[in-house]
Amino acid sequence: MHQNSVFITAFESACCAGLSSEALFEAICAHQSGIGIYEGYVKEKAVALGKMALDRTLENLLHEVCERVRLQRGLEDFHDTLLVVGSSVGGMQTTENLFFRDHVYSAVDPKRHVIHSIASSLQNIYDFRDDLSFSTACTSSANALGYAYEVIKKGVYRRVLVVGFDTLSYTTVLGFHSLGVLSTQPCCPFDLKREGMNVSEGIAVLLLEDAPQKGCVQVKGVGYSSDAHHMTHPCPDGKGAMIAMQNALACEGVALDAVGYINAHGTGTLANDSSEACAIATLFSNRPLVSSTKSITGHTLGAAGALEAIICAMALQKQIIPPNTQLTNPENQTISFVSEPIAHAFRYAMSNSLAFGGNNTSLLFGVYDAD
């Protein structure tokens, strides 16, 4: 079976660290965290969250980010395009607003509550050829990207728009608080002093195609696995994450030692970071450069996979490794963590996404040489 190559030909994002991808990458390299300290979510306690300061609704911002991608690529429309969405909460914020106001569900429109509400909203504007939505908690948009890679590779579609989108809802903030993993300060992934994660909102949109454009980045693989271990605790030895990374490399036969940078899932929780670090250290004897960018963006949950795919794409384009801010004393000393942005010649970048239920997805990206 003939297999197509897959290219990221346009992308844009908006999150607490910047309302564009360029602003985001600059913020990461300048250690400017978008995370703030907020009261009012958790009773009698301030917590650190990633909230965007906006003069419009998040739905309007989502439309604007998609429009920026369309214009960046110079497309007239998305009529021949498949839309693949990844989100963990969908329209939960809308449901919460109505339920907390009325104390009954009568005003809740099921079609505005579901994960599919995001695709519906975009379909109303763009009339995509078809759409699918993934909801696998924090791997949602990584799985959406994986699916986009597969449909193009297998020749089903020539063009796919991937959207990662999640809003800040009381359910997720208080839910993570109930698990005891919310940080009161901007998180410090992989550091010995880390105390937890920051829930954030975010939008990340990538256009994937079967033909290259100038300066584009290639998608070189996706790897999936399940821990089959515990609903919220990753396997301590990182076996599941390791299988996902191996599967991503196997897709197009990229060698382990060719990977120059790993954008880790790195949430800042005790369990995630030690397990993921163990997986990376065990698998990569060549010690690629590693960082988590969540101390700047927070954890955008279902949008994180797509947002961090954009960070990887920009790192490859600029040949700059984004730093792991707030990392002063790494728990795992065998990994080459990057605490300052560095210029570095490298061809492949990997992005890990790990979720509740032991759902693991690794994406592999590569520099595209036009000749």
Added chain:
Amino acid sequence: MRINLEILSSAYLLGESSAPTPRIKELVPNMMLRRRLTPASKLLVELLGSLEEFEKGRIVCGSAYGELGVTASLLESIKEETALSPSDFQNSVYNTAVSYLSILTHNQSEILTLSSGDKTARAVLKAGALKALDGDVLLLVCFETLNMPRIAEVNRCIDYLESAVALVVRHTSMEANLRVEQSATKGIPASISEMLFLAQEAEKKACVVEVVL
């Protein structure tokens, strides 16, 4: 692209309030583990117990609403300003049911959950067909567990509040004898309808279904 899938095994469960899971004690003998299972997890365990030709492997799951009961419980707790149950929160994510299945069966394969509203069953079939091109046998499942307190405030058309359907499929070059249609059963969630149609047809005859991507 058109992809033909051979349906190797199928099963479904429908319940007006709760769907019957008569073998759950036998299938999950560990009581502590059984008590942790969500309604949807129990339905999927029960279905897997009655399927042939699938023990472990890739799973594509679909649900428009996820575990609605725990979602409602979280909303009630927030409204009442009481502490959220960590179990409810971990169980509120859409991939909970298949994740429990992976834990119970030690299945380390790729497991995905789709949520495409009323088009969820068709989305599961499309994603399953795409994956089946790789040559392995896949489990496709759809579920809805809508049996929460006060569901009548929003439910106007669904009679079966718990429903789940499973198909074991593989890609085939055999000619299709079936196209994807809505089930004739009234009062089921639209999000499972097309999967249910195929399971009901597979009860009557050997089926090869054509999935159009």
